[in-house]
Amino acid sequence: MQRQLQHMARLGIALFAFFCSTAWAQTPALEVSPAQPEAYQSFTITTWGSCSPMGGAAVVDVYMTTGTVTLEYLGSATDFLCASHAKTATVMGLPEGTYTVKLRERNEDRVELSQVLGTFTVKPVPPAQPVYAFYHLGIQHYFITASAAQRDFLLQNNLGWIIVDDGFKAWPADGPAPVAAKPVCRLYSPVANTHFFSADAAVCDSLKQQTGTWIDEGIAFRALVPTAGTCPSGTLPVWRLYNNRFAQLDSNHRYVTSQDTYRHMIANGWIGEGARFCSLE
Numbered sequence: 001m002q003r004q005l006q007h008m009a010r011l012g013i014a015l016f017a018f019f020c021s022t023a024w025a026q027t028p029a030l031e032v033s034p035a036q037p038e039a040y041q042s043f044t045i046t047t048w049g050s051c052s053p054m055g056g057a058a059v060v061d062v063y064m065t066t067g068t069v070t071l072e073y074l075g076s077a078t079d080f081l082c083a084s085h086a087k088t089a090t091v092m093g094l095p096e097g098t099y100t101v102k103l104r105e106r107n108e109d110r111v112e113l114s115q116v117l118g119t120f121t122v123k124p125v126p127p128a129q130p131v132y133a134f135y136h137l138g139i140q141h142y143f144i145t146a147s148a149a150q151r152d153f154l155l156q157n158n159l160g161w162i163i164v165d166d167g168f169k170a171w172p173a174d175g176p177a178p179v180a181a182k183p184v185c186r187l188y189s190p191v192a193n194t195h196f197f198s199a200d201a202a203v204c205d206s207l208k209q210q211t212g213t214w215i216d217e218g219i220a221f222r223a224l225v226p227t228a229g230t231c232p233s234g235t236l237p238v239w240r241l242y243n244n245r246f247a248q249l250d251s252n253h254r255y256v257t258s259q260d261t262y263r264h265m266i267a268n269g270w271i272g273e274g275a276r277f278c279s280l281e
Contacts, residue, residue, distance in 0.1 A: 029047065030045070030046075030047055030101060030117045030118040030120075031045070031046045031047075032044070032045055032046075032120040033046070035120075036120070036121055036122070036123050037093075037094075037120075037122055037123070038122070038123045038124075038125055038178055038179050038180070039093070039094065039095050039096040039122050039123065039124055039125045039178060039234075040093035040094070040095070040125065040178055040180045040181075040224050040232045040234070040235065040278075041093055041178065041179050041180045042090060042091065042092055042093055042180065042227070043090075043091055043093075044088050044089065044090050044091070045062075045069065045071065045088070045089050045091060045101060045120075046087065046088045046089075047071070047087045047103065047117055062089050062090075062091055064091070064094065064233050067097065067098070067099055067100060068099060068100050068101075068102060069091060069094075069099050069100070069101050069102070070101075070102045070103075070104050070114075071087070071089050071101065071102070071103050071104065071117075072104045072105075073087065073103065073104070073105050092227050092230065092232050092233075093180060093224075093232030093233065094122050094232065094233050094234065095122065095233060095234035096122050096123060096124040096125070097121070097122055098119055098120070098121050098122075099119060099120055099121075099122065100116060100118075100119050101116070101117040101118055101119065101120065102114055102115065102116050102117065103115045103116075103117055125177075125178040126171065126175070126176035126177060126178070128169035128170060128171055128279075128280045129146060129169065129170065129171065129172060129221075130146070130167055130168075130169060131144050131145070131146045131167045131168050131169065131170050131221060131223075131255075131279075132144065132145055132146070132148075132151045132163065132167050133163065133164050133165045133166070133167040133168075133254075133255065133256075134154060134161045134162065134163060134164060135161070135162055135164035136159075136160050136161050136162075137160050137162065138160045139160075139193065140252075141193070141194055141252045142164065142252060142253065142254040142255075143161070143195055144167065144195075144197065144220075144255055145220070146170060146172065146173070146220055146221035165256065165258065165261070166257070168236070168238045168255070168257050168277065168279035169279045169280040170184070170221040170222060170223040170224075170277065170279070171221060171222040171223070172221060172222070173218070173219040173220060173221055173222060174219075177222040178222075178224065180224055180232075181222040181223055181224055182199040182222060182223060182224075182225050183199070183201075183219045183222055184197050184198065184199045184219065184220050184221050184222065184223050184277070185197065185198055185199075185201075185204035185208075185216070185218070185219060185220065186217040186218060186219070186220035187204070187207050187208070187214045187215060187216055187217060188214070188215045188217055189213055189214050189215070189251070190212075190215065191212075191213055191249055192245075192246075192249050192250055192251040192252070194250075194251055194252045194253070195217075196214070196253060197220055197253075197255070198276070199223055199225045199276065199277065223238075223277040223278065223279075224277065224278035224279075225276070225277060225278060226275045226276070226277075226278055229274060229275055230275075231275060231278035232278060234280070234281060235278040235279060235280055235281060236257045236278065236279045236280075236281055237257070237275035237277075237278060237279075238255050238256070238257055238275060238276060238277035238278065238279050239255070239256055239257070239259075239262045239272065239273070239274060239275055239276070240253055240254070240255055240272075240273040240274065240275075240276040241253060241254045241255075241256065241262065241265050241266070241270040241271065241272060241273065242270060242271040242273055243269075243270055243271075244269065244270065244271050253273075254270070255276070255277070257279055
């Protein structure tokens with residue numbers, strides 16, 4: 001009886017090992033939605049299979065490196081059992097190119113296994129254009145414009161405006177732009193003699209209703225925007241600063257891609273308002 005029990009135990013272990021290796025060897029199906037996302041467009045990656053090594057595991061994180069998207073799932077020994085549970089992960093957006101999708105399973109024993117699931121392609125977007133950054137020496141205000149004609153007017157007419165930094169990149173208001181790009185409203189306040197820019201439609205609408213305080217000047221350009229404060233891979237955050245001079249009727253904002261500039265201005269009394277746009281690198 002004891003020998004039979006030992007034999008059955010060894011047989012069970014062998015069958016379990018074979019079952020696990022067989023399950024791992026079967027590549028789960030891979031679906032990207034949309035099938036060919038545009039650069040910087042948010043999309044989902046779904047994996048599933050009739051015999052999946054992931055079992056009931058859940059997404060822990062998504063890692064992006066050059067040419068590779070790694071989906072990490074947290075699992076346990078029971079996750080090696082065959083299952084048909086779909087696993088979906090959201091990718092905030094990627095630059096154009098072809099990417100390999102890898103699965104990395106991390107179980108409770110901290111043992112990591114990896115598997116290549118397939119590839120997908122991210123389509124290119126229309127070329128971006130500069131957004132020019134100005135500073136006025138007299139009123140000490142900052143200003144941005146995506147119009148080359150307005151840039152030339154300010155520089156050629158001795159109006160006190162100078163180019164202050166490299167600005168950032170976006171897309172024209174009425175030209176080709178990525179699916180992910182948002183319209184950025186431009187408003188002017190005659191009270192503070194300043195402009196304000198936002199990709200937040202609710203903020204734009206609220207300011208437009210303040211008759212006499214803010215004048216709607218239309219859409220300035222289209223820009224990528226952060227998700228939960230983070231910009232897509234391949235882009236730089238454009239941080240907004242506020243001079244906190246509302247009480248003096250002298251409000252002004254500045255938009256920068258330099259983290260050093262952002263920190264320096266905060267140290268000098270400006271309020272850091274976080275990333276508001278995302279610029280191509």
